[in-house]
Amino acid sequence: MNNFSSPYLIFLGDLQDRVNAKTGQGLVDWCPEKCLAQLRLPTCTIDLGLPDMTIQQAKQAGARSMIIGIAPVGGRIKQEWIPLFEECLRSSIDIINGLHTRLDEIPALTKALKSSLAEIVHLRTPPENLVIGTGAKRKGKRVLTIGTDCGVGKKYTALSLHRTLESRGVKSTFRATGQTGIMISGSGIPIDSVVVDFVSGAAEMLSPDNDLDHWDVIEGQGALHHPGYAAVSLGLLHGSQPDAIVLCHEASRHELGGFPGYAIGSLRQRVDEALLLAKMTNPEVRCAGISVNTAWLTDSSGQDYLRMLSHETQLPCVDPLAGDLSPIVDNLLMQS
Amino acid sequence: MNNFSSPYLIFLGDLQDRVNAKTGQGLVDWCPEKCLAQLRLPTCTIDLGLPDMTIQQAKQAGARSMIIGIAPVGGRIKQEWIPLFEECLRSSIDIINGLHTRLDEIPALTKALKSSLAEIVHLRTPPENLVIGTGAKRKGKRVLTIGTDCGVGKKYTALSLHRTLESRGVKSTFRATGQTGIMISGSGIPIDSVVVDFVSGAAEMLSPDNDLDHWDVIEGQGALHHPGYAAVSLGLLHGSQPDAIVLCHEASRHELGGFPGYAIGSLRQRVDEALLLAKMTNPEVRCAGISVNTAWLTDSSGQDYLRMLSHETQLPCVDPLAGDLSPIVDNLLMQS
Numbered sequence: 001m002n003n004f005s006s007p008y009l010i011f012l013g014d015l016q017d018r019v020n021a022k023t024g025q026g027l028v029d030w031c032p033e034k035c036l037a038q039l040r041l042p043t044c045t046i047d048l049g050l051p052d053m054t055i056q057q058a059k060q061a062g063a064r065s066m067i068i069g070i071a072p073v074g075g076r077i078k079q080e081w082i083p084l085f086e087e088c089l090r091s092s093i094d095i096i097n098g099l100h101t102r103l104d105e106i107p108a109l110t111k112a113l114k115s116s117l118a119e120i121v122h123l124r125t126p127p128e129n130l131v132i133g134t135g136a137k138r139k140g141k142r143v144l145t146i147g148t149d150c151g152v153g154k155k156y157t158a159l160s161l162h163r164t165l166e167s168r169g170v171k172s173t174f175r176a177t178g179q180t181g182i183m184i185s186g187s188g189i190p191i192d193s194v195v196v197d198f199v200s201g202a203a204e205m206l207s208p209d210n211d212l213d214h215w216d217v218i219e220g221q222g223a224l225h226h227p228g229y230a231a232v233s234l235g236l237l238h239g240s241q242p243d244a245i246v247l248c249h250e251a252s253r254h255e256l257g258g259f260p261g262y263a264i265g266s267l268r269q270r271v272d273e274a275l276l277l278a279k280m281t282n283p284e285v286r287c288a289g290i291s292v293n294t295a296w297l298t299d300s301s302g303q304d305y306l307r308m309l310s311h312e313t314q315l316p317c318v319d320p321l322a323g324d325l326s327p328i329v330d331n332l333l334m335q336s
Numbered sequence: 337m338n339n340f341s342s343p344y345l346i347f348l349g350d351l352q353d354r355v356n357a358k359t360g361q362g363l364v365d366w367c368p369e370k371c372l373a374q375l376r377l378p379t380c381t382i383d384l385g386l387p388d389m390t391i392q393q394a395k396q397a398g399a400r401s402m403i404i405g406i407a408p409v410g411g412r413i414k415q416e417w418i419p420l421f422e423e424c425l426r427s428s429i430d431i432i433n434g435l436h437t438r439l440d441e442i443p444a445l446t447k448a449l450k451s452s453l454a455e456i457v458h459l460r461t462p463p464e465n466l467v468i469g470t471g472a473k474r475k476g477k478r479v480l481t482i483g484t485d486c487g488v489g490k491k492y493t494a495l496s497l498h499r500t501l502e503s504r505g506v507k508s509t510f511r512a513t514g515q516t517g518i519m520i521s522g523s524g525i526p527i528d529s530v531v532v533d534f535v536s537g538a539a540e541m542l543s544p545d546n547d548l549d550h551w552d553v554i555e556g557q558g559a560l561h562h563p564g565y566a567a568v569s570l571g572l573l574h575g576s577q578p579d580a581i582v583l584c585h586e587a588s589r590h591e592l593g594g595f596p597g598y599a600i601g602s603l604r605q606r607v608d609e610a611l612l613l614a615k616m617t618n619p620e621v622r623c624a625g626i627s628v629n630t631a632w633l634t635d636s637s638g639q640d641y642l643r644m645l646s647h648e649t650q651l652p653c654v655d656p657l658a659g660d661l662s663p664i665v666d667n668l669l670m671q672s
Contacts, residue, residue: 135563135595196532196568227471227574227617232532235567259471262616276609280598281563 004096004121004186005064006034009053013081014043015070021046023069023098023180030159030184036063039084055087065094065121067183077101082108089116098123098179123179126194126202133200133239135281140210143288143332144242145220146233146274148264149257152250153320154220155181157291160320161246162217164329171214175206177236181219191221192232199232203239215332218242224274225264226256234277241281244288244332247271251305252296268313289316289328340432340457340522341400342370345389349417350379351406357382359405359434362516366495370522372399375420391423401430401457403519413437418444425452434459434515459515462530462538469536469575471617476546479624479668480578481556482569482610484600485593488586489656490556491517493627496656497582498553500665507550511542513572517555527557528568535568539575551668554578560610561600562592570613577617580624580668583607587641588632604649625652625664 010024018025027035028048037053040046053061066088068077077099085103088095089112097103097120104110104120113120143161145154158174158181165172174181176188194202207216218240222229237245247270256262264270271287278285290313294302302319310317316327346360354361363371364384373389376382389397402424404413413435421439424431425448433439433456440446440456449456479497481490494510494517501508510517512524530538543552554576558565573581583606592598600606607623614621626645630638638655646653652663 133564135598192531192533194532195528196530196535196571197528197565199532199567200564225616228469228536229533230574230613230616231535231567231571234570235532238563238566262471273612277566280561280566 005094006031006186007036007063008034008096009036009055009058009063009066009093010038010048010050011066011068011070011084012038012040012044012046012048013070013078014041016043016045018046020071021048023071023183024048024067026155026180027067027069027183036061039066055084055091055093059091059093063093065096067096067098069098069180069183071099077103082106085109086112089113089118089120092116092118094118095120096123096183097121098183100124123182124190124193126189126198127205130194130198130205131201132197133204133235135238138204138207138209138241139212140207140214140216141212142207142216142218142240142242143244143246144218144237144240145246145248145291146237147220147223148247148249148267148270149223149226149253150229151257152253153248153291153293157246157248157320157325158217158219159184160291160325161329161332164325165215165217168329170333171211173210173214173216175216175218177206177219177221188219191236192229196231196235199235200239203236207240220248223256224277225270227259227262237274237278238281242278242285243282244286245271245274245278246288246328247274247290249290249292250296251292251294251302252298267309271313271315287315288332289318291320291325291328292317293321294319295321341430342367342522343372343399344370344432345372345391345394345399345402345429346374346384346386347402347404347406347420348374348376348380348382348384349406349414350377352379352381354382356407357384359407359516359519360384360403362491363403363405363519366520372397375402391420391427391429395427395429399429401432403432403434405434405516405519407435413439418442421445422448425449425454425456428452428454430454431456432459432519433457434519436460459518460526460529462525462534463541466530466534466541467537468533469540469571471574474540474543474545474577475548476543476550476552477548478543478552478554478576478578479580479582480554480573480576481582481584481627482573483556483559484583484585484603484606485559485562485589486565487593488589489584489627489629493582493584493656493661494553494555495520496627496661497665497668500661501551501553504665506669507547509546509550509552511552511554513542513555513557524555527572528565532567532571535571536575539572543576556584559592560613561606563595563598573610573614574617578614578621579618580622581607581610581614582624582664583610583626585626585628586632587628587630587638588634603645607649607651623651624668625654627656627661627664628653629657630655631657
């Protein structure tokens, strides 16, 4: 698993689109204490509200890693960024790379690495020592967020659950499975980059044995009911052996984004199917509640929607953006 | 997808264990017309019943590929084999490598490759142009074998179904997903080596659009109810969009091999769960029957077992080793 050094200088390049700044925004939202400054090229129009610094200024202010958390169109890096990356390595600042392109294969950076104490951490590379899942029971408690689709708040919900547990004095660790989550927590496994034979094994490695009263809050990926991503969701579910799942949903969505004809369907059915599959590695698994983003609802109020959903599913249903997750956490702790 | 040249020289090395000869045996059983000869070192005690030949003799007899289908302990190749592999490349015979070790990274072989027309095909390398599964409906018919565990006859059943369909004049293609199947058919995708995000996409690529009355018979992998391999099984199921599934089982097995405490449970339940999951990409999916290896039964006769199972599941249940798969194929074609 990765494990890297803060504070961070966040590289925004020439970004002009807030959607592609979501990794940087996630860092500022969830670990502001790790975010020292932002580095923006003249054409960049996004502002994360951090001080602007050059690499030298950041170095002097104590930066230990530069985060490349933007997602440029096509995932490619630009030629004019490379001298900046070289300077970073020469200044002994690690580069945390969330792009698909492997920076250590760019000749100028291969060379810079050789004479530097800094390293390039490639977030999309899974650990090399992965093994096949064993299904053996582990100690400690686990909750996994699962989704009705991609981009419905699985990471946000997991981070919120973790915060709420901590605020109540419950021992808890957030376990990241995607690049933004890994940057926020400083460690994790990019589960969707793992070879399929090892995916449940990777999930087992991510949340090892722990104290009996400790909760691992595991960031979910994909959706079990998704024609592209169900495999990663199932491997993560089996390897996580969750004691509880929390379903995440975006209230205005009725079909999978980008997959016309694939209905999300009944949320009670999504919960029941997930429990059926999860029971294989943990027969005691239960659903602690549903976390719903109601911000995009147009035909009813968020409160009405949540009340109706709660009635239909007999589960606590909460919008983590509009309120707090206490009803779900109450249920979670009651079960344990 | 791979696609390689026969006839084959089968390299058995110093093999002394019949279990590790199963790839070579599979080739002799399923495509004897492609198997020219075997190459055995002096300490090898396994005999596939093929003529013994040196590389030069095989070359003169027309060999176009040498198959390395053995699975040595630890998956490592031995130093003394390398000169043989060099000779192979120098004689313009391709090497089909089913081992984990990448032969093209061994310096002597890297060098031999440069001055040879032959190539090394690494069977565990998936195609590079994989995409995420779309879930879009494809033309033609598909049947997928699924298992209650590993090593329960998914490949054997798929090959038998394909043979039976062909013998009835039905258009059919066997689609291989594991290394032995790929060697037998000469093409396929090693599905368990694919990065998890692309596994259903790889399955979609494996069985593209086809004639409306053509059957793709797809080799299953793993088991949906397996703590290590469910992810690969689910991705393959979703991407295959099968019109029919055939469950494969080994009658004496009550627990997953090597996973104590993981019961196989009711076969009717295994079928129903698989259909529930398969319906997502093909709502019309049905189970055509159960293919059971009854050879290891000690407490009842195979015929009694199959009769009982058929009564319990209301499905045709056949032992493909003891009889033929006609009842399952009848059911398959009736459905279509």
